[in-house]
Amino acid sequence: MNSGIDALCTRLTDYLSPDQVAAIRRAYIFSEQAHSGQFRRNGDPYVTHPLAVANILCDMHMDHHSLMAAMLHDVIEDTGVSKETLAAEFGDEVTALVDGVTKLTQVHFSSKAEAQAENFRKMILAMTHDVRVIVVKLADRLHNMRTLDVLSVEKRKRVARETLDIYAPIAMRLGMNDIRIEYEELGFHAIWPMRAERIQHAVLAARGHRREMVISLEVAISERLARAGITARVEGREKHLFSIYQKMREKRRSFSEIMDVYGFRVIVDSVDTCYRGLGLMHNLYKPIPGKFKDYIAIPKTNGYQSLHTVLKGPRGVPIEVQLRSEAMDAMASSGIAAHWLYKSDGFTNTSQTRAREWMKSLQELQKNAGDSLEFIESVKIDLFPDEVYLFTPKGRIMTLPRGATPVDFAYAVHSDVGDTCVAARVDNRLAPLSLPLATGQTVEIITAPGARPNPSWLDFVITSKARAKIRHFLKDQQSDESRDLGLRLLEKSLSGLGVKYTELATGQVATLLKELGMASADTLLENIGMGNQVPQIIARRLVPEEDDIATPKLKRAARKGIAIRGTEGLVVSYARCCRPLPGDDINGHLSAGRGIVIHRHKCRNMASEIRSNPDKCVPLRWAEQVDREFLCQLRIALINRRGMLAEIAREATDSEASIDNVQIEEKGSHHGVMQLGLMVRDRIHLARVIKRIRVLPGVDKVTRVNA
Structure with a gap:
């Protein structure tokens, strides 16, 4: 086993000092002794797991405290070592990271779902104080996913489902795309092994047919860029099995339709060159209208930046092209981990800032959530990948999940704006507060000092912040x-x-x-x-x-x-x-x-x-004064004729009653029964409405339902 830690320490000398490498070795020895006599399901000594997690973090060039925490991440949970002992041996910083990843095993929960939710809540809150907690946890989960085959089928599917529901979206939210893709591929094979195998065989067969087209397109793109004096790396993008499966299900497309699209990534030296390259691509092949997205000017929530365009290539085949700088490419793969991997502020500020904003929003959710299950539901809502980009009247860009409403927008601006929201203007026109917003719209929120949140808002808001605040x-x-x-x-x-x-x-x-x-x-x-x-x-x-x-x-x-x-x-x-x-x-x-x-x-x-x-x-x-309107139901037997509904609605409106709902049931070819829901002040008001409707031609009988 010492050969494993020796190999890791040799790799670590590339970017850590000798003292830091020695501290990681000491943490390994402590972990090995603490887990002595414990074995993994496959029969290997347990310490092979923390060592593998540390190797994953080494690939990201994480700092020495994170690697020490990786070595020790299971000692509190699975051995007799206490937090106090760990703090005395390795310091508070490492202990805080280990504690953030550690499950709550000493607390009794009423259900497994509640236990999982509370453990997740504990980890998320630790992450808001130090993002390295989640990076260590993602690496821990990645190694567990790589070794799923030793578990029973039921447990394998449960762990894979949890990974796809929670950890893959978190990795995506933090921009750690490489880890997210591996989660999805491993989870796909665990949950739907036969589907994954069939799609894999189909992809391998299609790859042979596509090779000639991919090479010719890659050469054409490279030559066009070279003629303009642009040095670039052009890479054909491989489609991932889970991504293919999702598109087949969600977009109702056949395998051949998805594989007919050819994807390329063009990596250049700067932002300016990205836009120059985009012009060259549109000059080389005709762009398909409506398929261009500028994620450089408006980055995604996780900090991702690229130019996306779709072109109509030779013989009409669609070609997806992504143009990005080297810095953006590193960010797209590693996300927040690029901070440790590259140590350059030039391209990590966006991801770091957005990660911090997300952490802040999670802390707000924690304050407003009633219990762990409500909290985890809110976090899941917050991990929606689809987004719309909206503008405030002053031109500030707001990013919200697809389907967000003006109320979601109001709470995204500020909690006080959401609490006192009474109406909204979308592109200078009054719009319902429940209207789903679309990218590019300008939203102005109208507030009133005495206004308060309406319980009915919970029926249509979709952001976790709005839901939690209401x-x-x-x-x-x-x-x-x-x-x-x-x-x-x-x-x-x-x-x-x-x-x-x-x-x-x-x-x-x-x-x-x-x-x-x-x-x-x-x-x-x-x-x-x-x-x-x-x-x-x-x-x-x-x-x-x-x-x-x-x-x-x-x-x-x-x-x-x-x-x-x-x-x-x-x-x-x-x-x-x-x-x-x-x-x-x-x-x-x-x-x-x-x-x-x-x-x-x-x-x-x-x-x-x-x-x-x-x-x-x-x-x-x-009371003598009752200050509100009440819903009541009327049953109206009538003769069907054109304009009947309009006449009844007019009489109700003229009586200062408002219609809440209408249902009409046919009773033969000429007769029917209308169920009419009205908002009225009291019995006298209702009697006045009934009197006016009753005298209309064609109305046989008007009765109050359940009178």
Whole structure:
């Protein structure tokens, strides 16, 4: 085994000092002793794995701390070595890198998914402090993927699926394209071995047929550049198996259609030469309109830069050409690792800056995510490879995932802009906030000081930042609303016992909080408002029967019910089964996690709730002023004739009601039934609308659904 570390140390002398190489050797010896007696599935000593990971990092010219962490990355998790011992032996920097890669094995999780999510969250957060954590982890995962064949088929597919879902997109996000491609090829063979084998055979067969065309095109491109005095490397681009498979599935293309496209990479000395070369390519063969992309002027999110164009070559074959400088080529292959590989600021600033911006966004996600599963879902959303490029009114370029909306754009500009967004102009025209944006559009966000995020935004936003910020706001809003509602419910229950909440002794409340295991009175009120605690029971526990001083008159007053104003927010909802309106007699049912669900008094569902769980039923009444509109459903039996829908819509609009939804069901050739959803203020408003619709010619009957 010493021959392995000797060979690595010989390679390391090319770019590290003797002291640094000696420190890496010492880390290897420590790892070898710590893993003594442990073996890999294939029978090799376990230390061969950290040594292989260190070799992968050596290929990237990573610093000596990263290589030491690679040697030691499993000692905390798999041996008896503690973090304190590791820190005393190798210092805090190396220990922090090792800890960032280490799984949480001492914590109990309710499910495997939760454990994986929490481990991923821990690694991502460590990465936001030091990006080398993820580089070490990517190298660790790469060696595990290279040795998948010793695992069972089920575990092999699980590890490969996780790699394709998480680690390959992360490698792509950091611009580490070589690692990403190897992940995808190995994962493809592990998950779909027969498909991978068939495509591989087809590629080998096609390569022979294509060789002559590839050589002739390569010669033509090279000669054209040479005549213009441009020194360039021209390389034919090989298509990767997984890429071919994805295009066949997603674009519904046959294998022959994909292989009919010839790809070339032209590598020159500078940015200026890239644009000169592009002109020469367009002069050599005709460009196909709409197929040119300038990733030099507008780099991809991961820092990738190149000029892409598609040409119509000899006999009409499509030719994809990428033009880039040597620096850009290194960046395209190694991404953020190019910082260590080339040590030149000339072309790593873009990748480094964008990586830091991504780390910052991950920290924001961590603050706003409720749990690990929500966090990992947000990170997955953030790893979408397809992008659109948008402009602010001042000309600043914003990069967002494809399908992003003006709300996503608003949150990308600033969290405060997103929170107070009320409308958007796209290319100087008012546009819906749910409109998917397209590359090249100029987006202006209109804000209002008192505006707040709308829960319905969660139905269409796609960026993790927007989703996390909206959820965070709604959680805070729900806490405030549930606390307020909880106080009103408890005060109502206490009033029936002749006691005011403010008159309760501090000791009474403290004793109950201790019994319930709650930290504060606010927590208790939140639980009551959310329906997790029954206010009548809490009131009785605070005021035992012997302390009840309420008179029959007080108790009758308490039964009048809580006044519903319509502005209670997320903790009060209106039952869909009966669609209550102001003016209806109402009751409420406490639903765990939702607060109060309001039903009409005669609703069958409410009657069953009262029978099954009377403690959770709350007497309610409408306040004198209710400041909102409510959805109700009308059933209209009518004779089908041209213009009928327009007449009904006109009458509803003239009555100051707005239409929410319409469904029409045919009943024979001349008759039909319309289900009409209307937004109205109260029962009187609804009655006025019904009266106007009922007198229309062709309307047989109008009834309120579930009346």
